[in-house]
Amino acid sequence: MTVGRVPTPAAAGVYAGALVPDPDSRPLAVSFDTAAVRLGGRLIWSGVTLGVAPGEFVAVLGPNGVGKSTLVKAALGLVPLSAGTVEVLGRPPGQSGRDIGYLPQRRSFDPGLRVRGVDVVRLGADGDRWGVPVPGLGRIGGTRRRAEERVREVIELVGADAYAQRPIGEVSGGEQQRLLIAQALVRRPRLLVLDEPLDSLDLPNQAAVAALISSICRDQGVTVLLVAHDVNPILPYLDRVVYIARGGAVSGTPDQVITSPTLSSLYGVPVEVLRTSDGRLVVVGQPEAPARHADRHAGSR
Amino acid sequence: MTVLGAGTGGLTWDLGQDVRELLSQHFMVNAFRAGTIVAVLAGAIGWFMVLRRQTFAGHTLAVISFPGAAGAILAGVSASFGYFGAAIAGALVIAAVPRSTSGQARSQESAVIGTVQAFALACGALFVSLYGGFLNSLVGLLFGTFLGISDTQVTTLLVVATAALVVLGAIARPLFFATVDPDVARARGVPVRLVSTVFLVLLGGAAAEVSQVTGALLVFALLVMPAAAAQRLTARPGLGVGLTVVFGIVTVWSGLGMAYFSVYPVGFFVTTVGFAIYVLAWAWALVAARLARRPMLEAAVVR
Numbered sequence: 001m002t003v004g005r006v007p008t009p010a011a012a013g014v015y016a017g018a019l020v021p022d023p024d025s026r027p028l029a030v031s032f033d034t035a036a037v038r039l040g041g042r043l044i045w046s047g048v049t050l051g052v053a054p055g056e057f058v059a060v061l062g063p064n065g066v067g068k069s070t071l072v073k074a075a076l077g078l079v080p081l082s083a084g085t086v087e088v089l090g091r092p093p094g095q096s097g098r099d100i101g102y103l104p105q106r107r108s109f110d111p112g113l114r115v116r117g118v119d120v121v122r123l124g125a126d127g128d129r130w131g132v133p134v135p136g137l138g139r140i141g142g143t144r145r146r147a148e149e150r151v152r153e154v155i156e157l158v159g160a161d162a163y164a165q166r167p168i169g170e171v172s173g174g175e176q177q178r179l180l181i182a183q184a185l186v187r188r189p190r191l192l193v194l195d196e197p198l199d200s201l202d203l204p205n206q207a208a209v210a211a212l213i214s215s216i217c218r219d220q221g222v223t224v225l226l227v228a229h230d231v232n233p234i235l236p237y238l239d240r241v242v243y244i245a246r247g248g249a250v251s252g253t254p255d256q257v258i259t260s261p262t263l264s265s266l267y268g269v270p271v272e273v274l275r276t277s278d279g280r281l282v283v284v285g286q287p288e289a290p291a292r293h294a295d296r297h298a299g300s301r
Numbered sequence: 302m303t304v305l306g307a308g309t310g311g312l313t314w315d316l317g318q319d320v321r322e323l324l325s326q327h328f329m330v331n332a333f334r335a336g337t338i339v340a341v342l343a344g345a346i347g348w349f350m351v352l353r354r355q356t357f358a359g360h361t362l363a364v365i366s367f368p369g370a371a372g373a374i375l376a377g378v379s380a381s382f383g384y385f386g387a388a389i390a391g392a393l394v395i396a397a398v399p400r401s402t403s404g405q406a407r408s409q410e411s412a413v414i415g416t417v418q419a420f421a422l423a424c425g426a427l428f429v430s431l432y433g434g435f436l437n438s439l440v441g442l443l444f445g446t447f448l449g450i451s452d453t454q455v456t457t458l459l460v461v462a463t464a465a466l467v468v469l470g471a472i473a474r475p476l477f478f479a480t481v482d483p484d485v486a487r488a489r490g491v492p493v494r495l496v497s498t499v500f501l502v503l504l505g506g507a508a509a510e511v512s513q514v515t516g517a518l519l520v521f522a523l524l525v526m527p528a529a530a531a532q533r534l535t536a537r538p539g540l541g542v543g544l545t546v547v548f549g550i551v552t553v554w555s556g557l558g559m560a561y562f563s564v565y566p567v568g569f570f571v572t573t574v575g576f577a578i579y580v581l582a583w584a585w586a587l588v589a590a591r592l593a594r595r596p597m598l599e600a601a602v603v604r
Contacts, residue, residue: 076488097490104484114532114541115352115481127478128489132470167536183485 027090029054029191029223030075035084037070044070046083050242050251054190057217057224061231062244063267068227069105071244072193075225076102089190096191101184105195105227109176113169117160117179120168122151124183154182158212174205178212185216192216194226198233206233213237231258235281258283323561331450332514332557332567335458339510340523340549342462345469346507347528348545349500353480357411358395358501359524361418362508365391367442367517368425369509375432381457384509391417392505396498425517445516445568458510465506472496477538514553519568522556523549526575530582548578 028051036046044067052058060068073079074086077094089096101124125147126133133144155164158178163171168179177197184192194213198206214237217224228234231241235254242251245266250257257263258281263271272284313319323329350359369387370380398413429439469476478486479493487493511520527548531541556571563570 078488097488100488102485102488104488106484113352113481114536115538116536119536119538120481123474123478123481124485127474127482127486128491129474130471132473183482 027054028052028087029056029089030225031087032071032075033085035074035086036082037067037074037079038082039070039079043082045244048084052223052225052240054223055217055221056239057214057237058226058240058242059231059234059238060225060227060242060244062229064229066244068229068244069195071242072195072225072227076100076193098187099190101187101189101192101222103180103184103192103194103197105199108173108200109169111169114167115169117164117166117168117171117175118151118155120179121155121164121183121186122147124186125151150186154185155179157185157216158182172205174201174209177201177205177209181209181212181216185220185222188220189222191223191225194224196227196229198228198230203233210234210237231283235283254281319558319562323558328448328450329557329561331452331455332448333554334455335450336514336553336557337550338455338458338462339514340527340553341546342465342507343511343520343523344527344546344549345466345542346503347524347549348531348542349469349476349480350504351525351528351532352477353500355501355504356521356525357414359504359508360521361395361414361421362388362391362501362505363512363517363520363524364418364425365421366505366509366512368421368428370442370512370517371425371428371432371438374438375428381454381513384512385461385506387421388505388509388512389502390505391421392501393498396501440566441516442512443516443518444566445514445519445571446566450513454513458513461506462510465503468499469503472499476500514567515571516566516568519572522568522572522575523552526572526579527552530579533579533582533586548575552578 030050030052032048032050034046035048037044048071060071062068070079074081075088075093077088077092086093089099155161158181160175160178160182163175164179168176171179181192181194181197184194192213197213198209201209210233213224213226213234216222217237226234231238235258238254240252241254241257243257243263243266245268250262250266258273260271260273263273263283270285274282274284276282313322324333347359350356366384366388369383369385371383373380373383373386394417395414425442426439429442432438475486475491476496478489478491479496483493507524508520511523515522527545528541530548531544534544535541552571552575556567556574559570559574560567
């Protein structure tokens with residue numbers, strides 16, 4: 001798989017209203033340099049070179065099974081590279097744990113899971129600490145109170161006040177997704193990594209969660225790296241896209257990459273990009289990868 | 302153990318008199334001590350076990366402790382060694398079987414556990430018959446006994462339970478994280494595999510302790526029932542563990558009390574009380590859900 005990165009600074013002005021910071025003037029939030037990953041002897045992708053500037057909203061797009069999740073897992077240090085390098089927030093992968101909020105790909109919580117949403121959010125704050133909180137001890141320095149305030153704050157930010165006290169298995173998929181975004185945000189991360197956060201949501205929830213993620217990116221100044229197989233719900237908000245597909249990958253602004261010729265050559269079948277009457281882009285005819293099941297299996301190992 | 306009614310003053314209508322009668326016997330005092338220690342440990346561990354959906358593993362570890370105890374008696378060493386040794390060794394074996402989230406691997410895992418469990422039961426039966434074939438010891442090992450719990454045994458139970466609770470306290474939050482959200486926990490640097498293995502060893506210790514009071518086949522009375530009842534009633538972790546421990550203690554105390562004044566195995570009474578608490582909790586949760594829903598219905602009607 002070869003990757004041609006479309007140079008962005010010169011074309012940044014073309015994308016109306018988008019703030020694309022010059023990648024050369026500030027340290028990149030995420031940068032891959034001729035990276036490759038091999039899982040179970042199979043080459044997932046290779047020669048990937050791309051950079052994500054701080055504060056950008058970037059989507060990793062492509063059909064199922066091409067290694068989108070593997071890309072973000074490599075950035076998190078959960079999957080080792082077989083070639084090349086990756087740096088996250090100026091450090092090797094896996095060493096910026098506190099500064100990264102991560103939402104892995106999932107279907108949903110077990111409906112019988114008797115754990116409240118607020119407890120799941122709180123795990124984002126202290127779930128990796130050893131020992132149990134001694135009653136009264138945390139109150140002296142006010143650390144526990146501050147942590148509780150932060151938990152309340154992020155639940156309010158994602159609009160989950162109404163159902164945060166209910167068992168998380170009993171709330172809807174969209175509500176679970178909001179609580180998980182709150183969990184990822186609780187430590188004020190500089191980078192938010194979301195793997196298919198819109199998967200298995202209905203259309204209104206897809207639009208609402210996409211708008212929420214975008215407002216977090218703009219208002220809180222958090223860099224967002226989001227994996228999706230359907231670009232349409234997030235397209236209005238994106239600063240940059242990374243498209244992975246059979247035969248190649250491309251990175252650039254949506255206007256540069258999301259065009260009929262580029263996508264058609266990436267997928268190897270005709271793909272049309274249409275402009276709606278209100279000026280939004282819609283991608284029509286993106287095919288599913290034929291080897292989806294085999295790929296999923298290899299990727300999960 | 303089956304000849305209990307004899308030698309007691311019999312049940313009276315005076316509760317205070319009955320309790321004095323119970324505690325006048327040293328073996329009963331030891332039974333209450335052991336039962337209380339076991340109920341606290343089983344409650345804390347059981348709450349996590351039910352949340353982690355590892356009840357089958359918990360049952361298997363208890364069953365494995367039975368041939369351990371029978372083998373230890375046969376070899377002429379303390380049954381305690383057999384209980385703990387076998388259950389903890391079993392826990393390490395289960396931990397070595399790769400635990401995957403995919404359905405196929407999980408059914409593979411439970412097939413392995415089930416196979417080992419059946420073989421362990423058969424070995425225990427063999428050891429008991431090699432020892433002399435006393436039916437009483439077989440019934441005691443499988444369905445519980447509280448006669449002859451020695452002071453040393455109580456001390457052993459206390460030391461093991463204290464150590465297990467200290468370790469559980471140390472790993473409680475990462476364990477909770479790894480249970481609810483293993484992928485995110487791993488990404489946050491929680492050693493999910495290690496925490497799961499440590500928990501299985503703790504579960505082995507708890508199963509071995511409970512086996513010594515309720516018998517190997519009835520461990521769920523203290524390991525599952527109180528936790529399942531508590532989780533019906535509350536989704537708060539701290540309150541849930543607290544309720545589980547309280548239910549466990551109530552179960553053991555009332556079960557022992559009833560068993561003292563009857564001729565039937567203690568395991569039956571302990572299990573019956575545990576079952577009753579679970580049914581009550583289930584009914585309470587149902588009623589509470591109804592009551593919570595009613596105002597919304599009325600509002601809808603008014604509109």
